Amino acid sequence: MTGLNGHGQSPMTVSLANMPGTIVPGGHITLLFDVKSPSSLPDSLREEIQLPEKWRLLSQRRPVRTSGDQSVRYFYVVGTPAVCASGIYQVKFTVRAGDVHTGDVHTGDVHTGDRQVTTHVPLTIGQIRNVELFVVTQPEFVREGDTLRLTYLVRNSGNNAEKFLLKSDRGHVENLTDSLTLEPGADTNVTVSQVIPVTDNNAWQASSNLSVMMTGAAEPVYSVTSIPVFSSKVRKIDRYFRFPVEVGGAYLSYRYGGRRYGGKQFTAYQYQATGKGFLDQKERHYVDFTIRGPNQFVFPAVGTYDQYSLDYAFRKRLLISAGDYVLQLNNLMEFGRFGRGLRVEQQFKKVAYTVFYQKARFFMNQKDSFGGKFVFKINESANVGVHYASKNVVFHDRRFWSHLTALAANVHTKEFNLESEASAGQAIGETDYGAFLRLQLTKKWVSITSNVIYAGKHFYGFYNNSRLFNNNIGFNITRKLTVGASNNFSDINPSLDANLYSVSPKDRSYMGYVSYAPDQRNRFFLFYSKAERKDRQQPASFHYSENFSNFSYNLTSPKFTLFYQGRYGYSKNHLAPDNDGRNESFSNQLQPAVRLFPWIWVGGYFEHQHTSKFSTSGVVENLFFYGGNARVSIKRNLYAGFLYRNNYAPDELYVRRSFLDASVILDLKRHVFTLSGGRSYIPNVGNTDQNTLFFNVRYALRLNVPLGRKKNIGTVKGQLTGFGYRKQGNLIQLGSHKFMTDSTGMFSFEGVAPDRYYLSITQNESGSEGVVPVVRMPMLVDVRPDSLNVVEIPLTRTGSIAGRIEFLKAKQNGLSAALTEKPSVLVKLTSENGSYLTELNDKGEFSFREIRPGTWAISVFIPGGADRFVVEESDRQLTVESDQTLDLTFRIRPNEKRIHFSERNFEVSVKK
Numbered sequence: 043m044t045g046l047n048g049h050g051q052s053p054m055t056v057s058l059a060n061m062p063g064t065i066v067p068g069g070h071i072t073l074l075f076d077v078k079s080p081s082s083l084p085d086s087l088r089e090e091i092q093l094p095e096k097w098r099l100l101s102q103r104r105p106v107r108t109s110g111d112q113s114v115r116y117f118y119v120v121g122t123p124a125v126c127a128s129g130i131y132q133v134k135f136t137v138r139a140g141d142v143h144t145g146d147v148h149t150g151d152v153h154t155g156d157r158q159v160t161t162h163v164p165l166t167i168g169q170i171r172n173v174e175l176f177v178v179t180q181p182e183f184v185r186e187g188d189t190l191r192l193t194y195l196v197r198n199s200g201n202n203a204e205k206f207l208l209k210s211d212r213g214h215v216e217n218l219t220d221s222l223t224l225e226p227g228a229d230t231n232v233t234v235s236q237v238i239p240v241t242d243n244n245a246w247q248a249s250s251n252l253s254v255m256m257t258g259a260a261e262p263v264y265s266v267t268s269i270p271v272f273s274s275k276v277r278k279i280d281r282y283f284r285f286p287v288e289v290g291g292a293y294l295s296y297r298y299g300g301r302r303y304g305g306k307q308f309t310a311y312q313y314q315a316t317g318k319g320f321l322d323q324k325e326r327h328y329v330d331f332t333i334r335g336p337n338q339f340v341f342p343a344v345g346t347y348d349q350y351s352l353d354y355a356f357r358k359r360l361l362i363s364a365g366d367y368v369l370q371l372n373n374l375m376e377f378g379r380f381g382r383g384l385r386v387e388q389q390f391k392k393v394a395y396t397v398f399y400q401k402a403r404f405f406m407n408q409k410d411s412f413g414g415k416f417v418f419k420i421n422e423s424a425n426v427g428v429h430y431a432s433k434n435v436v437f438h439d440r441r442f443w444s445h446l447t448a449l450a451a452n453v454h455t456k457e458f459n460l461e462s463e464a465s466a467g468q469a470i471g472e473t474d475y476g477a478f479l480r481l482q483l484t485k486k487w488v489s490i491t492s493n494v495i496y497a498g499k500h501f502y503g504f505y506n507n508s509r510l511f512n513n514n515i516g517f518n519i520t521r522k523l524t525v526g527a528s529n530n531f532s533d534i535n536p537s538l539d540a541n542l543y544s545v546s547p548k549d550r551s552y553m554g555y556v557s558y559a560p561d562q563r564n565r566f567f568l569f570y571s572k573a574e575r576k577d578r579q580q581p582a583s584f585h586y587s588e589n590f591s592n593f594s595y596n597l598t599s600p601k602f603t604l605f606y607q608g609r610y611g612y613s614k615n616h617l618a619p620d621n622d623g624r625n626e627s628f629s630n631q632l633q634p635a636v637r638l639f640p641w642i643w644v645g646g647y648f649e650h651q652h653t654s655k656f657s658t659s660g661v662v663e664n665l666f667f668y669g670g671n672a673r674v675s676i677k678r679n680l681y682a683g684f685l686y687r688n689n690y691a692p693d694e695l696y697v698r699r700s701f702l703d704a705s706v707i708l709d710l711k712r713h714v715f716t717l718s719g720g721r722s723y724i725p726n727v728g729n730t731d732q733n734t735l736f737f738n739v740r741y742a743l744r745l746n747v748p749l750g751r752k753k754n755i756g757t758v759k760g761q762l763t764g765f766g767y768r769k770q771g772n773l774i775q776l777g778s779h780k781f782m783t784d785s786t787g788m789f790s791f792e793g794v795a796p797d798r799y800y801l802s803i804t805q806n807e808s809g810s811e812g813v814v815p816v817v818r819m820p821m822l823v824d825v826r827p828d829s830l831n832v833v834e835i836p837l838t839r840t841g842s843i844a845g846r847i848e849f850l851k852a853k854q855n856g857l858s859a860a861l862t863e864k865p866s867v868l869v870k871l872t873s874e875n876g877s878y879l880t881e882l883n884d885k886g887e888f889s890f891r892e893i894r895p896g897t898w899a900i901s902v903f904i905p906g907g908a909d910r911f912v913v914e915e916s917d918r919q920l921t922v923e924s925d926q927t928l929d930l931t932f933r934i935r936p937n938e939k940r941i942h943f944s945e946r947n948f949e950v951s952v953k954k
Contacts, residue, residue, distance in 0.1 A: 044522040054079045055135055055159045059115065064168035068910045070100055076168050084139035084157070085109075089116055090845055092134040092580065096123040124865075124910050125226045130167035136160040147266035147304050171253050173224075174205065175265045178231060178879050183270040183802060183820045186240045192250045192267060194223075195879070197229035197866070197905050207561055210234045214394065214600055215252070221457050226521065229866065229905075238271055244473075246271050255561055270820050272775055281793045282748040283757070288315035288714075294346050312336070312346070314742070323753060328355040332366075341724060346883035347403075347541070350382075361387040369400050371415060372737040374465045374476045374804045375431045375446045375497075375503040379411075386671050392419050404539040409434040413446075424453045434869045435469070435502045444469040448476075457484050467501045474498030476505065489516045489526075495534060508534035508902035516557075524557040535810065543698030547584075548576040565596040575693055576616075579725070583692040586655040588613035588627060603645075605633040613653055618660030624704040625662050627653040635671075643673040643927055647687065656692050681707040690723070699723045701733070716740040743783040754827025756794050758801070762787030767813050774805040786836035794810075796827045803835060812840050813924075814894050818874065840892040841922040843900070845870065845930035847886045865904045866913055867934070871897045893922050902932045912937050 047106030073091075079084065085107075093099065103117035120133070143156070185225035190213070193398045198204045207217045213236025224230065232253050249787045252268040291314060297307040307849065316369040319331035330353040337348035348367040363385040370378050383400035397414035420426065429448040434441070438922045448465035479494040493855040495510035516526030532549040555569035574587040575773060590611020628909040629652065635645030647669040654662045685703040703720035720736040757777055762769045762783060769787030773780060777799040781789040792895035802820035803846040805813065816836040823831055828863040849864050869888045871878045873896060880888050904910075922928065 048257045053233075054157055054159050055138070056135060056159045057164055060162070064166050065122055067122055067126040067167055067170060070119055070121045071165070073118045073120060073133065073135075075116040075118075075161075076113055076117070077159070080112070082110045083107075083114065084893075087114070087230060087301060089117060089140045090136045090138075091119060092136075094133070095132040096126070097121065097131075104673045106184060110511055121290070122167065125201060126167050126840050128167050128168050130164050132154050133163040133165055134160065134557065135163065139475075147919040153868070167201070169202055170200045171202070171204065171256065171258075173204055173256060173263050174199050175252065175254060175263045176879055176905075177265065177267055177465060180250075180267055181269060182818075182876060183272065183800070184238055184703060185403055186238050186271060189235050189237055189703060190248055190250060191216075191233055191235045191271060192252075192269075194232045194234065194252050195229055195264065195868075195881075196232055196254060197809075198226055199905050201226050202275075205257050207563070208232060209253045209495050209562055210236070210237050210251055212251055213674070229868065234361070240875070263842070271799050272777060272820060273800055274733055274904040281752055283323050284746035284748050285317060285319050285321065285705060285748055287315065287745045287747050288739060288742045289313075289315045289745065292740040295735075295737040298348060310346075312348075316742075317747075321749065326357050328358075329353070347365075359389045364402070367400075368756035369398060369411075369414065371396070371398070371431060372429050372448060372450055372463055372465075373461070374463050374477045374505060375413075375429060375448060375495065376411070376433075378535070379408070379504075379537075380541070381411075393417065394419070400538075404541050405537060405766065406540075406832075407436045407537065409441075415450075419820060424451075426451045429465075433502065433504075437502065437506075440470075442470045442522065443696070444645055446501075446503050458482070464501065466500070467498075469500060469502050471502035474500035476501045476503055485519050488899055490514070497535075506535050506537070510534050514662050523558050525555070527552075529553070545696045545725050546577055547578055547696050548574075550574040552842065564597050567594045567596075568592070568652070577692070577696070582617065583695070584656055586613050587616065588655070601637040603635045605631075607631040613655050615654050615657060615660045617658060618654070625654040625660070627651075627655065629653070637953075641674060641676050641833070645671045647671070651691065653802070667691070679709045679711075680711070681705075685720075696725055698725070712744045714740075752793070752795060756796060756825040756827060756831065758791040758794055758799075758823060758825060758830045758831045758833060760801075760833030760835060762803075762835050762837055767837045769837075775802050775804070776800075792827045796825050798822050799825060801833065812892060813837055814840050815890065816894065816896075818876065818894075838846050838895055838922040841895055842927045843890040843898075843920070843922065844927055845869070845888050845932065847882060847888075847902070848931060849886070850933055850935035865934070867904055870901050870903070871898055895922050895924050897921055900930070902934075904934070910937050911935065917954040 055078050057076050059076050060072065061314050062071045062073075064789060075089075077087070083823070086605075087107075089104070091099070091102075098121045099118065100121045101119040105116060107113035108112065116135075137159050139484035161697075169855065174195075174197045176195040176197070177192060178526070179489055180197045181190070184190045198210075203223055203225050205221055207221055208218060213234050213864045216233045218234055222230065232252065234250055236250065237247075238248055247268040249265065249266055249268050249270045256262065265762055291313045293309075293890040294312060295307070295309045297462070303887050312334060315333040316331065319328070320532070321327040321329055330351075332349050332351040335348035351367055353367070354360075354362045354364075366380065367377055367385060367738070368378060368380050369383075369385065379402055381400040381402040383398065385396065385400070387396045387397040387945075388394065388687070394417045395414060397412075399410075401410050402408040409429060411433040415427050415429040417425050417427035427450045428445075429450060433444045433446070435444045444467055446467045448463050448466055450463045451460070453460040456574070459480070459908075461478070461483040463482040465476040466474065467474055473495075473804075475890045476497040477494065477498075479492065481490070481492040481761040483490040491512075491514045493510060493512040495505060495508055497505035497508040500509045501507075507627055510529040510533070511529070512524060514522050514528035518524050518863055528550055528551075530551045532546070534546050536546055538544055551571055553569050553571040553573075557565070559568050570591045572587075572589040576585040577583050588611055590609050590660065592607065592609045592614075594605070594607040609631050610628040614623040614624045629650060631647075631649040633645065633647050635643055637643050647667070649665075649667040651665040651667075652662065653665070654660050657663050669685070669691055671686070672682075672684040674682040683703070683705050685700055687699070687701050689701075690699050700722045703718075705714050705716070705718040707717075708715040717739055720735075720778045722736070724734055759776070762772060770785045771782045772787070774783060774789040775781075776791045776794065779794070781790055781791060783789050789849070799822070801822040801823045803806070803815060814837070816838050819835075821835075823833065847867055864886075867882050869882075871880075871890050871893070873894075880890065884887055898920045899917065900920055902913050903916065904913070911934050914935070916932070918929075918930075920928060
């Protein structure tokens with residue numbers, strides 16, 4: 043027994059015999075009150091129960107009294123409202139004994155002549171979080187370049203107000219606010235729109251999706267729908283098989299180093315030809331080539347060096363690279379080298395091999411190299427291999443051959459990735475070793491990454507005399523909160539090509555962090571770090587150690603983005619002479635960006651640093667950095683970009699940095715014009731003043747070179763059939779090809795390449811009201827080689843459906859009467875030809891117009907209220923006929939509850 047006692051003017055007590063658990067809204071509970079007394083209870087007892095607002099008493103049972111009873115039990119069944127907010131509610135139960143005197147007519151108070159006992163029972167209504175998402179309207183198909191719009195119904199079927207965000211990965215939510223709030227039982231319509239891109243595909247599907255991101259730890263609600271897409275362009279059927287090629291030329295002007303420091307200026311003209319595609323219609327032979335020249339530059343600026351490359355692939359099993367190519371044999375021996383030579387790769391079911399010869403072009407410390415690797419595939423996710431390479435190396439003015447051998451193993455699964463290598467190298471009578479490890483483990487609650495690089499002093503591969511230990515572990519406390527720690531020890535000497543514009547500073551750091559993302563738009567990041575960084579170049583521009591705390595915030599929205607970073611700590615400048623102390627160091631950085639129009643983004647960069655890290659004398663300085671950027675995209679054929687920075691901190695200038703960068707691209711399908719220029723910093727050029735200026739103008743002509751007439755092409759012919767309808771002037775579209783029907787409804791497509799196509803019809807507006815194809819459109823047509831497809835599209839007049847909902851009252855009366863509120867009702871009509879969803883109007887009516895004749899299924903349902911109401915014959919099969927309207931009636935009644943009594947216990951059952 044649960045002792046919830048009330049106290050009055052006598053030893054008579056009241057207690058609750060059963061304490062209900064958490065109550066579901068719309069459900070019922072049983073309360074058993076025991077009234078006791080050490081002696082006999084009074085002969086006259088009167089009880090009263092007071093319920094919270096809108097709660098109902100479904101049933102009660104008074105005890106049968108006998109003289110001398112010391113205890114009696116009162117029995118109540120209470121119903122809760124269907125829409126009842128979570129929380130604690132009080133039920134008050136009072137028992138009075140004795141005669142009741144006349145009350146005060148002014149106050150309404152009642153005075154008892156003997157005793158009164160009252161008890162309060164706290165009852166808990168549980169929280170129900172149930173947001174439902176339905177597709178209300180969707181088109182049968184959409185054309186390329188058009189805007190696809192889908193309307194969704196978002197309904198809160200829970201018992202508390204819900205605040206949530208709406209997000210679509212494919213498009214954008216129209217009239218979107220930062221957040222929406224729906225009261226219990228409320229709903230709203232949301233439209234998601236997206237522009238369908240123009241492609242070269244004949245038949246494909248566009249996906250529209252919507253996610254409802256609720257607060258707290260609730261799982262998001264997600265819905266995705268696929269819509270057929272076909273081209274809107276009128277394109278002539280091409281009977282030739284073609285190979286895409288671009289040819290053109292460029293004017294280049296490039297200067298590195300300032301004029302007063304002896305900088306050099308180069309001006310030249312170059313030709314260029316590129317092409318990639320299949321050489322045959324069976325798509326077995328694939329070619330990708332680049333021809334650019336002549337070479338007129340000493341330094342390999344971006345896109346200015348000559349290049350003659352040819353890649354050939356046969357059925358994706360054999361790959362041959364001739365001329366200039368990037369070699370990536372493995373991580374230790376040759377991670378990335380641009381040079382001229384030959385490479386052959388071949389894939390088999392269980393094994394694969396690679397052999398190569400290459401002469402480096404932009405790394406003066408390496409001449410010829412050759413080698414290869416053999417890989418054995420254990421399964422789809424794991425393999426082991428043996429690698430070999432010999433390199434003619436120039437090191438400290440000494441030239442020699444380095445012979446390298448490695449064993450490698452790789453494992454790639456959804457949660458676990460491992461790349462490992464162990465290598466040995468022999469050169470100038472010395473043997474040394476290298477090791478590489480990259481590990482990634484991702485679980486629901488933890489993520490671990492680890493990177494290790496080791497190369498000995500006499501190991502002359504891609505790395506030499508290098509150490510790298512980088513580790514990170516993160517714990518996902520919740521979906522929004524992550525804590526973790528990381529460390530980085532970097533002392534590597536990579537053999538980078540001169541056109542990569544990068545050096546590798548020494549780095550030591552330890553960090554603990556907390557990441558919190560309350561939603562998809564906002565992210566907070568807090569960490570504490572101890573670090574030391576040193577410039578490798580001589581003379582060094584920075585060498586400092588620091589410990590600091592960092593806070594950053596990132597906001598991402600469709601029209602505005604913002605990044606803020608604030609740091610505070612202490613730093614020590616090791617380049618300053620006789621500097622043994624630490625100085626206060628702090629910085630603030632702000633990067634906003636706003637979308638002024640759908641076609642332009644404008645952003646800014648603002649940073650202030652208060653530090654002594656970069657002062658040669660160790661004096662605290664105030665450094666200011668600022669800049670701006672813009673991105674423009676107009677009608678998908680004019681693109682422009684702009685960037686400006688006044689300066690960079692010295693520890694940022696170990697990769698190529700742009701102080702000014704502007705570019706404009708005009709794409710006219712066949713003709714492409716490109717204009718670019720700017721001023722940048724290149725770290726590994728030996729000039730006193732390393733500012734560079736460049737200007738570039740390019741033109742390219744796109745050609746589709748015919749390689750022969752198409753073979754094995756197909757033909758599609760068809761006709762619109764049916765009587766009494768206008769068949770002339772209807773637009774039939776097959777993929778990107780169009781045909782206007784003649785007076786008999788005939789159409790024809792000849793010389794169609796084998797593929798899958800969507801065939802659709804756009805009917806003549808005159809005389810086509812209430813007329814639809816019998817078959818579902820668009821129709822998927824498979825065009826096979828040397829085949830004739832005959833398609834018949836019968837037309838018919840549509841039918842319609844009209845209906846109403848009758849809300850019935852409960853059959854029980856009095857205390858047993860159930861709730862009488864009208865719920866929200868949805869009606870869904872489905873068949874193989876599509877589906878439609880609608881709501882009731884104010885009169886409880888619904889309708890579906892211009893429905894294709896045939897068999898349909900109609901269903902009536904109540905979101906979130908299926909357990910409280912019963913829909914009689916909720917699912918029905920219908921036959922829609924031409925020019926006829928079906929009249930339907932559905933009845934909805936409350937789900938009644940009945941209580942059955944026995945001498946010892948009670949039972950609750952639901953009658954449907």
